[in-house]
Amino acid sequence: MTFKFQRKRLLLSEKNKNYKAIGYARATKNEFEYLEEQINNLKKEGCSIIFSEFVSLDEEIKPELNKAISCLSKGDELIITKLNRAFKNKKECLVTINKLINKDIKLRTLNGFFTAIDSSKTNSSIFKILYELDNLENKSLNDRKKEPRLHRKLAGNNLGGRPKISPLKESLVIRLRNEGYSYRSIRAQTGIALSTIRRVILEGEL
Known part of the structure; x- marks a missing residue:
């Protein structure tokens, strides 16, 4: 009991x-x-x-x-x-x-x-x-994706002979795209040709 x-x-x-x-x-x-x-x-x-x-x-x-x-x-x-x-x-x-x-x-x-x-x-x-190891893994992956493009630039290649734009404009195009703007909206804001915008965004994903 x-x-x-x-x-x-x-x-x-x-x-x-x-x-x-x-x-x-x-x-x-x-x-x-x-x-x-x-x-x-x-x-x-x-x-x-x-x-x-x-x-x-x-x-x-x-x-x-x-x-x-x-x-x-x-x-x-x-x-x-x-x-x-x-x-x-x-x-x-x-x-x-x-x-x-x-x-x-x-x-x-x-x-x-x-x-x-x-x-x-x-x-x-x-x-x-x-958490830090996960960050390291993501950063390493991004660096590996950028390497082929960096090598082509250092070699003086024009990425297929297309017209170049400044790194500042490239970063602006990528930022606007990441913020959800359409290609046409980016063209209206930057004055860059649609073909160049597509190329910059495609290369940014490599």
Whole structure:
């Protein structure tokens, strides 16, 4: 009888712990059943609050995810079913993990991934290293793509004999294209021929 009473008190104390488990679920348009399935699994996991939304993984801003993170405090836990429910790539994942760890917040998935906060300094260092390694990998890849073009320039080639434009104008064309402007809009803003604009953008992707 005493054991049952102590066990009951222990369970009550567990429920009264001063931390929250907040869930986040995401699905793309028309995936109603999949979103509902995630929500049910997060409820079973004991999430006190669940934020959910229909949004593409590629969207830069996920409003409900941001709300979930803003509700978290020291010692709390963010729970998702899988990493790809919240993050579109490794870099985005590592950035968020570092932010959470620095605030002593756990991240856990239902398929086994988790970050502990008992040794937050160690964990934070590990994820910062991973983040920097990912940056290094991306920079190295970009440098390798630029090398053939750089060699041709150093050799004095005119990239097929087409008319040259200044590096400043090239960078302007690429920047405008990255900002979503059409080829014709770029021509109107810069006065550069469409054929030259296409060539600069194509070479920028090499």
